[in-house]
Amino acid sequence: MGAMRKWVWGLLALTTACSGARQAVTHEGTGGSGPAPSVEAASEDRRSTTRRYVDEDLGFEIIRPTADWQLDETNERTPEGLAIPVILRHNVSGAQVVLQVAPAVASPTQFAERLTEGLRQHPGFTTTDPAPIALSDTAVGFDFQVGDGVHGKVAVREGIPGRVLMMLATWPAQAAADVPQSVDALIQGVRPLAGPATAWKVPQR
Template sequence: MDARRLLGWGLLALCTACSGAKQAVREPSEPGTGGSGVSARQQSMASEEQASRRYVDEAMGFELMQPGGTWLLDQTDEQTPEGLTIPVVLRDPSSGAQVVLQVAPAVATPAQFAERLTMGLRSQPGFVTSEPEPLPISDSAVGFDFAVGDNVRGRVVVRDGGADRVFMMLATWPAGAPDDVAQTVNALFESVRPLPIAPEQT
């Protein structure tokens, strides 16, 4: 299995996501007044938390917490000849944000994947990236931010996926999206975990 070919598909998926990220306009919400406004906001936050749900893919060996609100989850199960699978894509039509989860064979460490993805993105016109940095979500997780011109922002996180797999998470959103979009993306990244391996029966 050639790591460079896998990374090529990863870059293709990321660049496709960037080209599809469009500027979205969100209508401002009407401010609440007095105690009733605070109560309404609290109820809204509670309902969004309840709308979040756990999504499990036993075939690919991962789980995640789907955001609430206007976020949608699409099951794609796309697979390349090199063995890279895109099981789900999450998107938020109201903000234009999108998160692509890729599952790849562990032909390289998460740090190596992230480093090569960074180099590949920097070779693309208009892309600017930060340096890959370790993340506390797992012992081997690495992430970096990127921008495409003045219009698109994004983040990549690569972590171990257990059972000889690596999870590559690619997010994009319009530069003018609300601040809470990036927070939701980070929370989604943190929720992606490999499923525990069941003990063998003796």
């Protein structure tokens, strides 16, 4: 589990800032194959602004609930096999969601337990216990707080075979009451690819 410990510290580093991201170019909709699927919890007007991003190499897709969420590519990878492909930032509130894709060396529950242990070792961090969440049959998540200024949550779910998806979300404690709901809607839109992709990431030029 030495690699898992390194992933925990990488996650901790990302709670403050992620520099070096470059803005991604994505398709709007599904590339001519029909309307993009909507996030179930989103309202009707939010569905009209859905954006879909697909990464075939790592086997995941992201559906942003509103255009307020800016998606930046980082394309970062570590020697341990951890990929940090994208960061999503909410332009209005300052909320941020970092996606990590890790080799499935443990179950989502085991990843969440290790992450909780790692966060609790740092001064100022408090967390809830990991618990099942509705993203999938095996998905697990927990909430955390950093002092009085930052709230956050972590969600861990299975990816395509051999991979695990981990989402770290943070937002200012003084953010509007609907910001956590927007974060939840975005996390619901991060999922493994199933079957042939119907939208493609546009290569950076």
